[in-house]
Amino acid sequence: MPGAIQSLSRAAAILRLLAGGERRLGLSEVAAGLGLAKGTAHGILRTLQQEGFVEQDPESGKYQLGAELLRLGQSYLDVHELRARALVWADDLARAAGETVYLGVLHQRGVLVVHHVFRPDDSRQVLEVGSMQPLHATALGKVLLAYDPVARGELGDGPWEPFTARTVTEPAALDAQCALVRERGWADAVEETWEGVASVAALIQDRRRNPVGAVCVSGAVETVCGPDGAVRPALVASVRTAARAISRDLGAHRF
Incomplete structure (x- = not known):
């Protein structure tokens, strides 16, 4: 079986590098980040730019x-x-x-956001389609971990990265949470990935009742949770209703 084409592998690595940060990168940064000679990195970047996969800022000369x-x-x-x-x-x-609202699917060791509906107000928001969320620290991820053995296998044995003081990092604690998810039919994550943010999610199944994704509501803790700190029951009901409706449209029967 023929091996990978080196130039294509390097181009893919450059695209991943540019996708991984929140800022533009200069030629030297790209080359250093991937251990490439400047001339090699520049040639690949120039080709990617010609094809429209990369853009160069005319003032700074940096790439995105x-x-x-x-x-x-x-x-x-x-x-x-x-x-x-x-x-x-x-x-x-x-x-x-x-x-x-986010719609997420399992992708490698995380949750890939495949659809994002903005909060219906006038605040500034950034589209997060294509972004990755951690399996162990989000409501979307916990739903997939609870119902999809493949997701649990992808996550590995832990301990996992703590994003906040409330992140669950130990396998025993996470397995207990997944058991609770299966018992009640929904997952939540309160300030486990981002301070001040809470979310609640439910499973989406296909016609064979396989787990194919999850849908969640995410927002500020004070609006998602009640005075007791628990997720508001009305939000839980809304998310579960949406998950059932999507599952029915995919051919799933009664849960």
Whole structure:
């Protein structure tokens, strides 16, 4: 079996490097980050730029991901049946809850956000489609861990990265939480990945009752949780209703 083409592997590594940060990177930073000679990195960046996969800021000379990647990514998402079936229900959930809604699927060792509905207000928000969330510290991730053995295998043995003081990092504690998720049918995460943010999620199944993703509502702790610190029952009910509706559209029968 032929091996990987080195230039393509390097181009992919550059794209991942640019996708991993919140700022533009200069040629020296790209080369150093991947252990490449400047001439090699520049040649690959120039080719990626010509194809629209990378853009160069005219003032700083630094590089960032290009619009062509967004177009290709959108094409992938448009043929993703889960996302297509969930669009209307996710919009309705965001309006009913007054909060952000995410649709996520298992991808390698995390949760890939395949759909994001903005919180229905006038605040500044950033589209997070294509971003990754941790399995062990988010409501989306805990739902997948509870119902999908593949997700648990991807996560590994732990201990896992603590994002806040409330992040569950030990396997025994996480397994106990997953058992609770299966018992009550939903997961929550309160300030486990980001301070001041809480979320609640429920499982989406296909016609064979396989776990194919999860839907969640996310927002400020004071709006997602009640005075007792627990997730508001109305939000739990709304998320579970949306998850059931999406599952039915995918062919699932009664849960």
